[in-house]
Structure formats: structure tokens, C-alpha cells
Amino acid sequence: MQLILRNIMEEYVIITLDEMLGFLDGCKCERCRLDIASYTLNRLKPKYVATTQGELMSRLCEFDGQFKASIMAEITQAHAIISKHPRH
Ligand SMILES: [Zn+2]
Numbered sequence: 001m002q003l004i005l006r007n008i009m010e011e012y013v014i015i016t017l018d019e020m021l022g023f024l025d026g027c028k029c030e031r032c033r034l035d036i037a038s039y040t041l042n043r044l045k046p047k048y049v050a051t052t053q054g055e056l057m058s059r060l061c062e063f064d065g066q067f068k069a070s071i072m073a074e075i076t077q078a079h080a081i082i083s084k085h086p087r088h
Pocket of ligand 1: 027029030
């Protein structure tokens with residue numbers, strides 16, 4: 001069984017960001033999307049897990065309330081800053 005080391009917070013942020021980009025204004029190009037993701041991730045505590053690919057998938061399916069509120073708050077801030085100063 002192949003174990004992988006992942007910062008699961010990274011997956012959570014990308015999932016939440018993609019949901020939020022659906023209703024947020026501003027540029028949604030790959031550069032801005034990833035700038036928002038990295039800004040957000042630098043401000044959140046990482047959450048590393050040693051897991052298998054399959055286990056990771058089921059953890060992602062269960063992802064819901066636990067971190068979501070704080071992730072959404074950080075994304076909202078990151079989005080405000082990056083859409084004001086896009087790097088392009
Ligand atoms: Zn952009």
C-alpha cells in the first residue's frame with residue numbers, strides 16, 4: 001500500500017476556493033486563482049497527513065464544517081487583496 005504525505009489543507013483550500021469563485025467578482029484566471037490559494041495557505045496552519053490516495057479521497061468527501069468557516073474567511077480576505085492588485 002502506497003502511503004503519501006499531503007497537506008490536506010491544500011486540498012480543502014482549492015475545493016473551497018473553486019466553490020467561491022463561482023460567486024465572487026474579479027479575475028478568475030489561473031494566476032489569480034493560485035495567488036489566492038497560496039496567500040490563503042500561508043495564513044492557515046498546515047494539516048499534514050500520511051495517507052493513501054483512496055483514504056485521501058474519502059477524507060475529502062467528508063470535508064465540511066470543521067475548517068470551512070476559517071478557510072472561507074481567509075479566502076475572502078485573500079480575494080479582496082489579489083483582485084485589487086492582480087499580478088498581471
Ligand atoms: Zn487574473
